[in-house]
Amino acid sequence: MRRLMAHPALLAAPLHPLQQRRAVRQNLQFCRQLARLALRSLHQELVLYPKPGLVSLIDNGSHDDMDASTFLRSLFSLRHYFFQIAVAGLKGAPFHHLQKLAIAAEARMLRATGGVNTHRGAIFALGMLCAAMAYCRGRKLPLQAEVIRATLLIQWGDALARHSGVHLDHGAGQRSHGQSVALAHAVGGAREEGALGFPAVFEVALPQLQSTLEQGRAPHEARIDALFALMAHISDTNVYHRGGAEGAQRVRQQSAAFLAAGGTGAPGWRTQALACHHDFVAHRLSPGGAADLLAAACLVHQAMALELERGA
Ligand SMILES: CC(C)(COP(=O)(O)OP(=O)(O)OC[C@H]1O[C@@H](n2cnc3c(N)ncnc32)[C@H](O[C@H]2O[C@H](COP(=O)(O)OP(=O)(O)OP(=O)(O)O)[C@@H](O)[C@H]2O)[C@@H]1O)[C@@H](O)C(=O)NCCC(=O)NCCS
Numbered sequence: 001m002r003r004l005m006a007h008p009a010l011l012a013a014p015l016h017p018l019q020q021r022r023a024v025r026q027n028l029q030f031c032r033q034l035a036r037l038a039l040r041s042l043h044q045e046l047v048l049y050p051k052p053g054l055v056s057l058i059d060n061g062s063h064d065d066m067d068a069s070t071f072l073r074s075l076f077s078l079r080h081y082f083f084q085i086a087v088a089g090l091k092g093a094p095f096h097h098l099q100k101l102a103i104a105a106e107a108r109m110l111r112a113t114g115g116v117n118t119h120r121g122a123i124f125a126l127g128m129l130c131a132a133m134a135y136c137r138g139r140k141l142p143l144q145a146e147v148i149r150a151t152l153l154i155q156w157g158d159a160l161a162r163h164s165g166v167h168l169d170h171g172a173g174q175r176s177h178g179q180s181v182a183l184a185h186a187v188g189g190a191r192e193e194g195a196l197g198f199p200a201v202f203e204v205a206l207p208q209l210q211s212t213l214e215q216g217r218a219p220h221e222a223r224i225d226a227l228f229a230l231m232a233h234i235s236d237t238n239v240y241h242r243g244g245a246e247g248a249q250r251v252r253q254q255s256a257a258f259l260a261a262g263g264t265g266a267p268g269w270r271t272q273a274l275a276c277h278h279d280f281v282a283h284r285l286s287p288g289g290a291a292d293l294l295a296a297a298c299l300v301h302q303a304m305a306l307e308l309e310r311g312a
């Protein structure tokens with residue numbers, strides 16, 4: 001910890017030693033807050049209902065290999081990771097260092113879930129966003145959506161773009177589901193999302209969260225609307241993997257129809273959302289990528305709110 005406290009990159013500008021120690025403490029405190037918010041956002045995603053095809057506390061959606069307790073074990077296994085990657089981001093660590101932390105977190109997640117992929121997309125998206133937000137804080141950059149996104153792209157954009165073309169060996173030369181889908185359907189998925197600075201988070205989910213809240217609806221309604229907006233817009237490789245192009249079209253159409261009818265602003269929205277849930281389950285569709293990106297948007301939204309409360 002002493003070595004960490006002395007790291008010069010944790011500081012924005014040369015300060016008096018006493019001020020330096022205070023700034024380092026505050027920056028590390030912010031990393032702890034980010035890590036807590038990341039876990040909280042993943043938990044908010046898990047407990048949200050109705051959530052088409054996805055696992056919640058109410059049912060397992062389209063999954064027979066995981067339930068809410070699998071996700072809770074996964075969450076617990078990630079409790080140190082988000083702090084570690086935030087601190088690495090604060091220091092402006094190179095991408096390969098962030099990647100090492102993420103690969104170790106994936107391994108811990110898989111051990112905790114008995115080999116089930118619960119949060120691979122979240123480890124990537126929320127991890128990179130924690131790193132970018134901590135980097136901003138360390139340099140006294142305002143925690144605003146466009147600043148966070150620009151920071152992510154300036155600091156790690158080249159590496160993310162290279163990563164989007166890299167073949168990671170998942171054992172015995174196997175391709176990931178994302179890579180197989182990218183080849184079969186020419187869709188981007190998680191890697192492209194990262195390389196473009198998470199447009200689904202900044203251009204789709206965050207504006208939808210803000211818009212529903214501004215209309216006076218509750219946070220859980222804002223999350224439902226944001227999830228539907230994501231399902232209507234992204235190329236979710238998990239949906240393609242399970243349902244092919246037809247499944248992806250089904251998810252987009254139903255989600256767009258829900259939003260066009262007014263989303264959670266429409267009377268009876270819950271019945272519509274439940275009908276969509278039952279339809280996805282009947283077709284074994286699971287928009288897991290949208291679920292991860294929803295949690296990522298909740299993280300950014302809550303971190304920006306924290307900064308506003310601080311009066312920064
Ligand atoms: C960078 C990686 C995340 C790249 O992943 P890749 O493209 O190779 O694909 P996958 O390994 O398949 O994982 C990608 C996960 O990302 C989520 N996702 C899908 N679409 C999108 C999208 N458009 N944008 C963002 N994120 C997306 C998705 O996560 C959810 O799906 C999970 C279940 O997926 P899966 O196991 O495929 O499906 P099941 O239905 O469970 O399988 P069956 O039961 O049918 O067998 C679900 O839980 C969500 O999490 C994808 O899973 C990454 O692999 C990588 O590079 N990792 C190393 C770490 C790293 O380098 N990080 C960079 C620094 S932080």
Ligand SMILES: Nc1ncnc2[nH]cnc12
Binds near residue numbers: 056119286288
């Ligand atoms: N609630 C959920 N159900 C299924 N897959 C997911 N991936 C991330 N969150 C999920």
